[in-house]
Amino acid sequence: MFILLSVRMFLGTIILLICGGIMTGVKETMAEDLLTSTLAEVKNYNGIPCLFIKGKPVSGVSYATHFPPREREIKDFASAGVHFFQFYQGDLDSFWKGPDNFDFSGIDRGYRELIKFDPEAVVIIRIGVNVPRWWAEKHPEEIATSYIGRILPWQSMASELWRKEAGDALARLVKHIITSDYGDHIIGYLTVFGEENTYPGCWWVDYTPYDYSKPMQRAFQDWLRERYQRDVAKLQQAWKDSTVTFETAQIPSRERRLQRDFLSHRNPGRGRQIIDYEICTSEVCADAIGYLSKVIKDASGRKVVCGAFYGYVISSVMHFHDYGPQLQGHLALKKLLACPDIDFISTPANYRHRAPGEAWGSQTLINSVSLNGKLFMSEDDVRTPLATDLCGKTSNPKELEAVLESIMGWRFSNASSGWWVNFSASPTYFDMPVIMAQVSRFNRLSEQMLQFNCQPKAEVAVFLDPESYLFLSPGISDSSNKLGKAYDVKRDPAYFSFCQSGLELFAKFISQQVVEELPHLGAPFHLYLLDDLSNPNLPEYKLYIFLSPIHLNENQKLAIEKRVKKDGITVLWLYAAGFASDTQLSAERMSEIIGRKIKLNPFWVYDFGEKEREIEVPLQVRITEVAHPITQGLAPRVYFECQQLFGPVFTVDDHGVKVLGETIAGYYPFPRGPALAVKEMSRWKSVYSFAPLLPAEILRNIARYAGVHIYDDKGDFLSSSSWFLCIHSAFSGTR
Numbered sequence: 001m002f003i004l005l006s007v008r009m010f011l012g013t014i015i016l017l018i019c020g021g022i023m024t025g026v027k028e029t030m031a032e033d034l035l036t037s038t039l040a041e042v043k044n045y046n047g048i049p050c051l052f053i054k055g056k057p058v059s060g061v062s063y064a065t066h067f068p069p070r071e072r073e074i075k076d077f078a079s080a081g082v083h084f085f086q087f088y089q090g091d092l093d094s095f096w097k098g099p100d101n102f103d104f105s106g107i108d109r110g111y112r113e114l115i116k117f118d119p120e121a122v123v124i125i126r127i128g129v130n131v132p133r134w135w136a137e138k139h140p141e142e143i144a145t146s147y148i149g150r151i152l153p154w155q156s157m158a159s160e161l162w163r164k165e166a167g168d169a170l171a172r173l174v175k176h177i178i179t180s181d182y183g184d185h186i187i188g189y190l191t192v193f194g195e196e197n198t199y200p201g202c203w204w205v206d207y208t209p210y211d212y213s214k215p216m217q218r219a220f221q222d223w224l225r226e227r228y229q230r231d232v233a234k235l236q237q238a239w240k241d242s243t244v245t246f247e248t249a250q251i252p253s254r255e256r257r258l259q260r261d262f263l264s265h266r267n268p269g270r271g272r273q274i275i276d277y278e279i280c281t282s283e284v285c286a287d288a289i290g291y292l293s294k295v296i297k298d299a300s301g302r303k304v305v306c307g308a309f310y311g312y313v314i315s316s317v318m319h320f321h322d323y324g325p326q327l328q329g330h331l332a333l334k335k336l337l338a339c340p341d342i343d344f345i346s347t348p349a350n351y352r353h354r355a356p357g358e359a360w361g362s363q364t365l366i367n368s369v370s371l372n373g374k375l376f377m378s379e380d381d382v383r384t385p386l387a388t389d390l391c392g393k394t395s396n397p398k399e400l401e402a403v404l405e406s407i408m409g410w411r412f413s414n415a416s417s418g419w420w421v422n423f424s425a426s427p428t429y430f431d432m433p434v435i436m437a438q439v440s441r442f443n444r445l446s447e448q449m450l451q452f453n454c455q456p457k458a459e460v461a462v463f464l465d466p467e468s469y470l471f472l473s474p475g476i477s478d479s480s481n482k483l484g485k486a487y488d489v490k491r492d493p494a495y496f497s498f499c500q501s502g503l504e505l506f507a508k509f510i511s512q513q514v515v516e517e518l519p520h521l522g523a524p525f526h527l528y529l530l531d532d533l534s535n536p537n538l539p540e541y542k543l544y545i546f547l548s549p550i551h552l553n554e555n556q557k558l559a560i561e562k563r564v565k566k567d568g569i570t571v572l573w574l575y576a577a578g579f580a581s582d583t584q585l586s587a588e589r590m591s592e593i594i595g596r597k598i599k600l601n602p603f604w605v606y607d608f609g610e611k612e613r614e615i616e617v618p619l620q621v622r623i624t625e626v627a628h629p630i631t632q633g634l635a636p637r638v639y640f641e642c643q644q645l646f647g648p649v650f651t652v653d654d655h656g657v658k659v660l661g662e663t664i665a666g667y668y669p670f671p672r673g674p675a676l677a678v679k680e681m682s683r684w685k686s687v688y689s690f691a692p693l694l695p696a697e698i699l700r701n702i703a704r705y706a707g708v709h710i711y712d713d714k715g716d717f718l719s720s721s722s723w724f725l726c727i728h729s730a731f732s733g734t735r
Helices: 071-079 105-117 133-138 160-178 214-227 232-239 273-299 333-337 366-371 397-413 433-449 466-471 480-487 502-520 530-534 554-563 587-594 696-705
Strands: 012-017 040-045 048-053 056-058 062-066 084-090 096-098 122-128 143-145 151-155 186-192 305-309 344-346 375-380 417-421 460-464 525-529 543-546 569-574 600-602 617-623 638-646 650-652 658-665 672-680 684-689 717-720 724-729
Touching: 040 305, 048 366, 048 375, 071 105, 071 433, 084 105, 105 160, 122 160, 133 151, 160 186, 160 214, 160 273, 186 273, 214 273, 232 273, 273 305, 273 333, 273 466, 305 375, 333 344, 333 366, 366 375, 366 525, 375 397, 397 417, 397 433, 397 717, 397 724, 460 502, 460 530, 466 502, 502 638, 502 696, 502 717, 525 530, 530 554, 569 696, 617 672, 650 672, 684 696
Parallel strands: 062 084, 062 417, 084 122, 122 186, 186 305, 305 344, 344 375, 375 417, 460 525, 460 543, 543 569, 569 684
Antiparallel strands: 012 724, 040 048, 048 056, 143 151, 600 650, 617 638, 617 658, 658 672, 672 684, 717 724
């Protein structure tokens, strides 16, 4: 079917139901037939994870705001048909007043008021698990500790005592609530931790990196024993240290962490101490989330759902730090998705681009969540015209309506749900009749969508291995004083980087590719963990894009060979695909992964008359061939530029490829080399780009070359499934 859209407004969103989506034939069922002892659960419905409340599938659209509930706010949303709420309950000290001293009176009073305001209300409680001050003072040895010995604001994530006693306190809360007169209105819990409630691995990265506390030291040694099967020889080989044992292994020093091994990269061939610690940090974080979720599940008789903010692997680079991708504890998404006590994952929308006319997207690999049987619930904290925060703020209700439509389209096309958020006491972000009318409309539309087959559909799959962040060097400039002034908190010298190190550049390129370019491709795409290639339920795609998978282990390498190098599939490799194995850096290994006859060599330049050596350089990449389908219609221009030092530089050295672009180094004598190339193998097609960031125009041409259907070639933000199409445009014209 050919559909012509004429978008005549300056900013708007068009939503179409194409050819009548597949109706599921949902029949009305008596409530007493559906009602079970389970208050809420996530299970498969029409092929996707769906939230069920008291036996009934629901869209999950909800509203997150302050506790205790405020009458007008609750009644406004109830009138709009939204009876699903989320309240931030505060940390454990909101009810845990001392050893074996619990006071639930404030909680009881608040939720009884809520039921008066809206008798149909159901709630997910957002509960912080930061320890009370009295607990921290009683157990200073369990608190996270900086490299100079400073005791930090919260417990170590590795503290077994914290897990046990905080878990006991949570169990007391859940048992109290579920046996209360409002207990059947509380259907789930979202545990949060840290300065911004996002489960940092040691603590929020604005504080000095690495937790040197005794609990973390013990946890690291225990983790090493498991990873290396208690074989000290394996540990010594991995760490390149013949003297280390499981009893003497230490958390890496700050000085070791800041050493640069090979230009912008860490070299596992020099030892895995740092890499191991940072993986351990994430797994400790995921284990803590799983433990507390099990506590809640068991205390409720497994009647409620549990979730967490987790999987922030598409960095917003918004918190003035360089360590985030390595140390904020979110690299163990695969582990958490396998946890039976987690029902849903959440992140806020990416903060880089969310203004009217721009794309909306998550900070995690959203399609991995649903592929692994969990529900993704997005925190869509859109700034309405009443917001005081300027991040993506809409200036009037018409702009807001277009943005909300684009968000709903994005949710529908990705089998996800979510909540609107209010950060203000008075007026709230939604305290305007025209805004509430929009909320009512989108709530009705979301419930109607349950009638359709909502399975995501795309021909483009994008893969990221979060552990690749660990194979890049962090920055070394000290900006902690600036941070202290910004947040009015005294911090240790943390070596936060504004110098745009290899790590920060890589994180920015990943974020820009996913948030700024891919959504404007003109065709839907799905985001996955690289390990999902081994999942038998992964759909087939025509184009597979690997977002700079610097690190590939042997299992991942084998999965790529089996899954994508066949059936005429096109594969796009960005930057240093497979440069790092578990034991070394190797350009030859890259050649083997990207294509048997494609050889990638480090780019050699002269350092101002001194002996030839590999260096980091500012560089450009430009198109040189415009007759190929991948570059057709494009000018021979620069499409990628990096003024910061970046290296090593790789070029293609294979006469059997078609070269489409070249790298130009920023130092005399300005050497050039092939940097964008395509090769057609007998069973598959390989496209390599040294540039880690490609513009939407080139991505669109690569997708066409792969046989992907392009719905929109105007650069609009597009979301779609097999029956649904949403186009969010910043300008008018025919589509």
